[in-house]
Amino acid sequence: xxxxxxxxxxxxxxxxxxxxxxxxxxxxxxxxxxxxxxxxxxxxxxxxxxxxxxxxxxxxxxxxxxxxxxxxxxxxxxxxxxxxxxxxxxxxxxxxxxxxxxxxxxxxxxxxxxxxxxxxxxxxxxxxxxxxxxxxxxxxxxxxxxxxxxxxxxxxxxxxxxxxxxxxxxxxxxxxxxxxxxxxxxxxxxxxxxxxxxxxxxxxxxxxxxxxxxxxxxxxxxxxxxxxxxxxxxxxxxxxxxxxxxxxxxxxxxxxxxxxxxxxxxxxxxxxxxxxxxxxxxxxxxxxxxxxxxxxxxx
Amino acid sequence: xxxxxxxxxxxxxxxxxxxxxxxxxxxxxxxxxxxxxxxxxxxxxxxxxxxxxxxxxxxxxxxxxxxxxxxxxxxxxxxxxxxxxxxxxxxxxxxxxxxxxxxxxxxxxxxxxxxxxxxxxxxxxxxxxxxxxxxxxxxxxxxxxxxxxxxxxxxxxxxxxxxxxxxxxxxxxxxxxxxxxxxxxxxxxxxxxxxxxxxxxxxxxxxxxxxxxxxxxxxxxxxxxxxxxxxxxxxxxxxxxxxxxxxxxxxxxxxxxxxxxxxxxxxxxxxxxxxxxxxxxxxxxxxxxxxxxxxxxxx
Amino acid sequence: xxxxxxxxxxxxxxxxxxxxxxxxxxxxxxxxxxxxxxxxxxxxxxxxxxxxxxxxxxxxxxxxxxxxxxxxxxxxxxxxxxxxxxxxxxxxxxxxxxxxxxxxxxxxxxxxxxxxxxxxxxxxxxxxxxxxxxxxxxxxxxxxxxxxxxxxxxxxxxxxxxxxxxxxxxxxxxxxxxxxxxxxxxxxxxxxxxxxxxxxxxxxxxxxxxxxxxxxxxxxxxxxxxxxxxxxxxxxxxxxxxxxxxxxxxxxxxxxxxxxxxxxxxxxxxxxxxxxxxxxxxxxxxxxxxxxxxxxxxx
Numbered sequence: 001x002x003x004x005x006x007x008x009x010x011x012x013x014x015x016x017x018x019x020x021x022x023x024x025x026x027x028x029x030x031x032x033x034x035x036x037x038x039x040x041x042x043x044x045x046x047x048x049x050x051x052x053x054x055x056x057x058x059x060x061x062x063x064x065x066x067x068x069x070x071x072x073x074x075x076x077x078x079x080x081x082x083x084x085x086x087x088x089x090x091x092x093x094x095x096x097x098x099x100x101x102x103x104x105x106x107x108x109x110x111x112x113x114x115x116x117x118x119x120x121x122x123x124x125x126x127x128x129x130x131x132x133x134x135x136x137x138x139x140x141x142x143x144x145x146x147x148x149x150x151x152x153x154x155x156x157x158x159x160x161x162x163x164x165x166x167x168x169x170x171x172x173x174x175x176x177x178x179x180x181x182x183x184x185x186x187x188x189x190x191x192x193x194x195x196x197x198x199x200x201x202x203x204x205x206x207x208x209x210x211x212x213x214x215x216x217x218x219x220x221x222x223x224x225x226x227x228x229x230x231x232x233x234x235x236x237x238x239x240x241x242x243x244x245x246x247x248x249x250x251x252x253x254x255x256x257x258x259x260x261x262x263x264x265x266x267x268x269x270x271x272x273x274x275x276x277x278x279x280x281x282x283x284x285x286x287x288x289x290x291x292x293x294x295x296x297x298x299x
Numbered sequence: 300x301x302x303x304x305x306x307x308x309x310x311x312x313x314x315x316x317x318x319x320x321x322x323x324x325x326x327x328x329x330x331x332x333x334x335x336x337x338x339x340x341x342x343x344x345x346x347x348x349x350x351x352x353x354x355x356x357x358x359x360x361x362x363x364x365x366x367x368x369x370x371x372x373x374x375x376x377x378x379x380x381x382x383x384x385x386x387x388x389x390x391x392x393x394x395x396x397x398x399x400x401x402x403x404x405x406x407x408x409x410x411x412x413x414x415x416x417x418x419x420x421x422x423x424x425x426x427x428x429x430x431x432x433x434x435x436x437x438x439x440x441x442x443x444x445x446x447x448x449x450x451x452x453x454x455x456x457x458x459x460x461x462x463x464x465x466x467x468x469x470x471x472x473x474x475x476x477x478x479x480x481x482x483x484x485x486x487x488x489x490x491x492x493x494x495x496x497x498x499x500x501x502x503x504x505x506x507x508x509x510x511x512x513x514x515x516x517x518x519x520x521x522x523x524x525x526x527x528x529x530x531x532x533x534x535x536x537x538x539x540x541x542x543x544x545x546x547x548x549x550x551x552x553x554x555x556x557x558x559x560x561x562x563x564x565x566x567x568x569x570x571x572x573x574x575x576x577x578x579x580x581x582x583x584x585x586x587x588x589x590x591x592x593x594x595x596x597x598x
Numbered sequence: 599x600x601x602x603x604x605x606x607x608x609x610x611x612x613x614x615x616x617x618x619x620x621x622x623x624x625x626x627x628x629x630x631x632x633x634x635x636x637x638x639x640x641x642x643x644x645x646x647x648x649x650x651x652x653x654x655x656x657x658x659x660x661x662x663x664x665x666x667x668x669x670x671x672x673x674x675x676x677x678x679x680x681x682x683x684x685x686x687x688x689x690x691x692x693x694x695x696x697x698x699x700x701x702x703x704x705x706x707x708x709x710x711x712x713x714x715x716x717x718x719x720x721x722x723x724x725x726x727x728x729x730x731x732x733x734x735x736x737x738x739x740x741x742x743x744x745x746x747x748x749x750x751x752x753x754x755x756x757x758x759x760x761x762x763x764x765x766x767x768x769x770x771x772x773x774x775x776x777x778x779x780x781x782x783x784x785x786x787x788x789x790x791x792x793x794x795x796x797x798x799x800x801x802x803x804x805x806x807x808x809x810x811x812x813x814x815x816x817x818x819x820x821x822x823x824x825x826x827x828x829x830x831x832x833x834x835x836x837x838x839x840x841x842x843x844x845x846x847x848x849x850x851x852x853x854x855x856x857x858x859x860x861x862x863x864x865x866x867x868x869x870x871x872x873x874x875x876x877x878x879x880x881x882x883x884x885x886x887x888x889x890x891x892x893x894x895x896x897x
Contacts, residue, residue: 054668055691058692061664064636066365086562093586094353094354262680280688339660367659381861390652393655393656
């Protein structure tokens with residue numbers, strides 16, 4: 001049976017742990033036997049996502065495989081108006097597995113129905129982004145057990161699929177989530193309802209200062225300028241959700257700070273040298289985690 | 300001597316058969332010894348053609364070789380106004396063989412004059428597209444001998460180089476071609492004259508219904524919207540050249556349906572599950588056929 | 599310690615000679631043991647430069663390594679407004695070495711400060727372009743010793759970093775430079791001052807005819823149309839800086855003609871068949887020279 005990776009929400013906790021274990025093994029010693037030599041990974045990106053693409057591509061190359069790129073401006077000429085089903089069927093002939101990035105929620109799930117080769121969801125609209133979530137979990141697990149942790153999420157939690165996808169996964173590990181967001185940029189109602197069904201507790205806070213002491217993980221996200229009517233109101237709001245070194249002067253817990261990157265102003269560069277800052281480590285972790293995903297579906 | 304593949308029209312029937320034989324061998328058992336390891340294929344695409352490019356790229360990777368991509372928006376910066384001759388000379392230094400796609404008819408032929416490495420024509424304007432034609436012939440030969448077959452061609456036969464290129468090749472196998480096209484979208488006069496010189500018989504029909512029973516192959520092509528003054532006249536015309544399941548209810552011959560893809564509305568999805576539908580198989584066949592072409596010029 | 603290649607101006611003559619020696623060894627016998635297998639070269643191009651990119655990519659493939667491409671329209675989505683420092687840190691996780699092309703002078707130098715992997719400058723604004731200069735020197739050295747030669751430079755010496763970069767390197771070999779340029783397109787004041795500090799002698803001439811007899815090397819560059827108010831004035835000026843076969847009718851020295859390509863009208867195609875014409879050879883030399891650079895930083 002063909003193996004797909006579409007959503008961390010639907011993955012059992014055991015399956016997540018197995019993937020993370022595999023990634024840890026890989027991160028300690030990269031395979032030197034080129035286990036995927038001769039295999040071709042197709043990168044079918046219907047919207048740009050250079051980091052996700054490059055990171056998967058690097059992971060595939062590290063495993064001895066090769067990549068077929070389809071992205072950016074070219075993708076329109078792939079489809080020329082044809083259905084996603086036809087595109088998947090055609091590209092199937094070229095590759096051994098597919099990473100699909102698509103602006104429409106549910107696209108990766110639909111692609112599985114027509115694909116003879118494994119499909120990995122590289123992000124589907126405001127839906128899932130399982131490789132990012134596995135990277136987040138992997139990075140947390142490098143510092144602490146995943147069970148029963150206090151996770152702060154600050155910034156825009158409305159539009160960012162990264163935090164939704166992570167929250168669904170954390171629910172399986174009995175985390176508590178503390179949110180600090182501008183008005184109107186909290187979790188969408190549907191996400192809150194789903195998380196409640198999974199017994200995940202969400203506590204809203206007015207400022208990051210009031211909760212930072214209790215956190216094991218602080219997950220920072222970008223507040224996008226284009227959500228605001230003008231630059232002044234953006235700056236006014238965003239300044240309240242900015243992370244700076246002094247914020248951590250009195251923390252006693254060994255918390256870690258994550259960010260899916262790229263960052264703009266939401267993390268002061270002074271934070272980079274604090275021992276809590278793990279966002280570049282998190283970015284690097286994309287390689288072993290995606291290597292684990294690729295060997296899982298192709299190995 | 301450097302070996303090029305520019306046109307199926309100029310290829311002897313023996314040379315075509317040899318390439319098809321090689322492709323059949325490859326399609327039965329892909330080489331596992333990476334025969335082109337260390338070789339670099341340059342993909343020099345002066346107009347977009349994602350499928351042709353990806354398919355050649357996949358074929359090269361399957362043979363253990365690697366690709367250097369040059370296409371889409373980048374190609375303009377290659378040339379920066381220089382002559383095609385200079386571009387070919389420079390790119391020759393980077394690669395072991397070239398696939399050239401160019402909007403100008405005769406470009407691939409001209410490129411051969413300046414190239415120290417093999418050139419494969421990936422389509423030159425309304426001229427030739429030999430790899431597509433070899434794929435079409437290969438797919439037909441999977442179902443029947445190539446000699447003396449009845450081939451229906453429906454849709455736009457004026458602008459599509461695919462059908463011209465195929466017709467020239469079929470002439471070597473004494474096929475009869477039956478055409479069903481809107482007014483003004485039949486074969487161009489020059490193609491008809493050339494085919495007549497090659498003793499290929501072309502019979503025009505008003506509807507596909509009147510001939511479908513006698514066909515061994517039905518080759519469907521896209522009617523491009525931009526050829527019509529407005530959507531209404533496009534829809535009105537195109538609906539008469541659409542293939543749907545009921546069309547085949549009473550056929551007695553074991554015909555096959557081909558389409559160079561992508562398709563829009565010209566083949567009803569209901570046709571996909573008929574045993575006659577071979578267009579996805581045809582697309583998959585691009586890999587062994589292009590592997591055969593690459594080993595032919597580089598092996 | 600991580601090894602970078604940022605500027606030929608800062609490279610000692612010994613370091614240049616070592617790189618050129620290595621390139622000569624490679625050009626005589628390409629390594630067949632794939633010394634960089636398993637290594638990934640990142641091509642981070644913030645402005646288009648297809649030749650430099652393709653040539654580095656080909657060199658890396660020839661050494662058995664692989665490439666991760668980041669260029670053209672995609673690069674904007676890499677950065678999404680983040681700092682170059684952050685981009686370098688993130689891309690570091692994907693690759694074993696980086697070629698950086700950037701419109702800002704000094705960008706490559708800055709990138710080194712943040713990079714854990716070797717950085718090769720692929721051109722930084724009007725700054726340095728060390729691989730091109732090494733190729734120029736390599737091509738000269740194929741015909742003559744590098745010491746004490748007479749080098750003519752014709753065309754636009756104001757905007758072209760290629761000639762600046764080459765002049766700085768030639769200063770280490772006690773060359774004399776003869777310039778023939780339109781008004782306003784001579785070396786910038788700062789470059790002249792720097793070269794004077796390095797004791798390089800620059801002699802200005804009115805026409806190429808008056809000096810061609812004494813040259814060992816004639817370096818031709820493009821005069822860009824967009825520097826002129828209209829086509830007529832461009833044509834009027836450019837015609838005086840055009841190289842044609844008759845120019846060499848009476849030369850007695852065994853000079854060589856170089857050009858960084860692409861050329862437009864500044865070299866008559868009739869020159870191509872003269873024994874002096876080495877610009878296509880120069881282009882081909884990009885591969886062994888860049889192979890030498892890559893093994894130097896990655897080997």
